[in-house]
Amino acid sequence: MKTMYGVYEAKWLKHYSSDHEILLVGEGDFSFSFSLAKAFGSAFNMVATSLDSYELVIKKYQRARTNLQTLSECGAQLLHGVDATRMKLHPDLQWRKFDRIIYNFPHAGFSGKEDNQLVIGKHRSLVRGFFENASHMLRPGGEVHVSHKTTGPFQNWRIEELASKSFLTLLECVEFKISDYPSYQNKRGDGSRPDDAFPLGKCSTFKFILSSTSKKSNIPHHILNNNHQQQFVNPCVPNDCVWIFKEYFDQACLMFGKDDYYLCHSVRVMLEKVFERCNITNPVNPMNDYLNHVKELRDLSNRRIVYLQNRLREIDHQFGL
Template structure:
């Protein structure tokens, strides 16, 4: 298996991603997002890019996929096809690998019903939950899982943050996502006769997850507050302190206000 021979080249970045990170990309369509990262880094030796579709299916579905695949190979990317998010942690070429970033952009279960239909939402949730559960097993100690998707209704009903909690993950950030920040990336519908067409993303975000420590006394479903992070990820203590300072400021203002009221009442009683 190629890749991960990072050497001592100068770090290059694009948004949340670095040429020094070991990156796994899941559910790629025409591989334009992977190609975007490779161009930004000047290498793809640190990347593994995967698709659910076979190579032959990709050639039929996407007009530009072969150009992107050729570019990725030229940059040293490891490319795998027919990788299912529900079982990817057991894939023979992936099960021994650990990644700093695992990325799934615009996951989708296909078009069985309208997007607002309850059953369709459940199908989408099954895909995302399966991905998160498997990705959790493939992270380095301080690695992150990134899921990018629309945040408007009905996509907001997917409850992606809650799906992460169910499998032992904690969301550390919900970062706004803009297509223009990833030159060359063209999102694809991926299904049906219009599979090679892009779709309007509207308001969307990248949900960033980290692992809940397995030796933590906090159960995954209970990790809902900043105070819980102490037992979840020690390197996130900064976030707790930052938010605690804000809380202390609020409490201090309340105490001062109460003292002022007491003094005012005492003055009038005199």
Template sequence: MDVKSISHYRSSQKILLVGEGDFSFSLCLARAFGTAVNVVATSLDSKVSLALNYKNALSNLSELETLGCTIVHDVDVHTMAEHPLLKHQHFDCIIYNFPHAGFISRESDAFMIRLHQNLVSGFFQNAKRLLSTFGRIHITHKTSYPFSQWNIKALASCEGLELDKEVNFNIYDYPGYNNKRGSGIQCDQSFPVGKCSTFLFSINFAVQQF
């Protein structure tokens, strides 16, 4: 079978996506590959919530299922390593696009930054348990202030992960992907991505030995 690719991702990889909004990023990959048998796509929302919150979610899910995608709802990134459908699997690539802890206060507030950092740290703790030996964790994140204050690279290092690469993120590289706010009454609205990067992390085995 021919290997097909889009940006950093290949049809030969076993891919886990977490925190999906309307599942348009998962569908973008699946369309590029011509199949989604190598993809597990998850979200924190239930299927009922998805239908209520995102106008295109059900049609995206239907197409993904037709392409062979495994779809799992109600997946919390802080506990996903123990999820019965995930805990015995290992992935070559785990993707979390624009993690966000919700719109509780201003993005620049120290309290809000700590909430975001706790979200990302918990994700790292779980994701590294689901990685294959040479797998990578991908986080796409805004890099301008105040988002730069999350210190994504430092959070990863604290979890025994090392940065392999940081590349500029261009949403136009992913046809059909519609990023979503994912919270509140405007959850189905997109937001300007601005200056952002995709960070590629792998397990630092030298650190893990100690």
């Protein structure tokens, strides 16, 4: 949205912003992704995934086809057959990093009573595998969000403990209210009635960040500590390509689909910043990181082309061409 001063402002829905790169995992009928896209007025910043194939998703859920169509028209990247416990190796995801990775109501399927230890073990192993993968896919300052029921056998999943095994630490736990996400419909996802909602009862969104004591994490402490501000206050980060390129890529994403002076100006200013930072961090070498960013940029460009083609088709359609 453009303000009276010509500055673009991010749009927010609850914890999520149109400025975040968002990965959604284990979607049901894709109505949560749809809800975010509607609030943002676009979905270029989103990769929405399901474990099920496209065919199975539209067979299982009545509204899935429409939700997916809208998401695609809004620029989302849609992936099916994505296993949360292996996703960091997925060809379309292995180079990507995200500000928010969201898995709402993870559940490994109905294979017995929810208080059965074997069943709980299956759910825990799904969530554990998800955390392990997600922990490798975060941008600096990024968060992993799991919404989960907090009563009965569900509290025995002990998701904080599972997260800690992947060096993820609880940032906060806030009440999950479905009314915060218009159009979202929580789905059972399995069994004979996958399209039915399950009773939510008391539930929360658990937000995790990479622990600052993580041996795996190469994230500078000043970034972790400034998680909410998402600012990079200390320029002395050797060989940190993320630090060098972050604002440039953020700005490029934000400006996609926009025109006028601010587009050229702001992206150029950010490129100048990249240049300055390259000079500060000398030598900057990790070729892989550069390649990752270039791939990200290429991916965004491809999605933009699809979006523009869809828009042109819509306009043709409106004029009966």
